[in-house]
Amino acid sequence: MYQAGPAIQTALAVxxxxxxxxxxxxxxxxxxxxxxxxxxxxxxxxxxxxxxCSKSPDHCSAKS
Structure with missing residues (x-):
């Protein structure tokens, strides 16, 4: 949603x-x-x- 930026006003008008x-x-x-x-x-x-991540890959692995 943050990527909408100023376009949020146009979307709201629509x-x-x-x-x-x-x-x-x-x-x-x-x-x-x-x-x-x-x-x-x-x-x-x-x-x-x-x-x-290059210094400590353990901190960047996906955790479930």
């Missing part, structure tokens, strides 16, 4: 014009409640993860 039973207000509230709204706001990058 929802408002459609007859679909979608609560546009609830979608906007959920979007605003996200802890991040863009990739730039992430505290870590893919490069950071690669460095961590």
């Amino acid at each position: 929802v408002a014009l459609s007859e679909l039973p979608i609560d546009g207000q609830a979608l906007q509230v959920r979007y605003q409640a996200l802890p991040i709204h863009s990739r730039a706001e992430l505290a870590i990058t893919g490069g950071d993860l690669a460095k961590i």
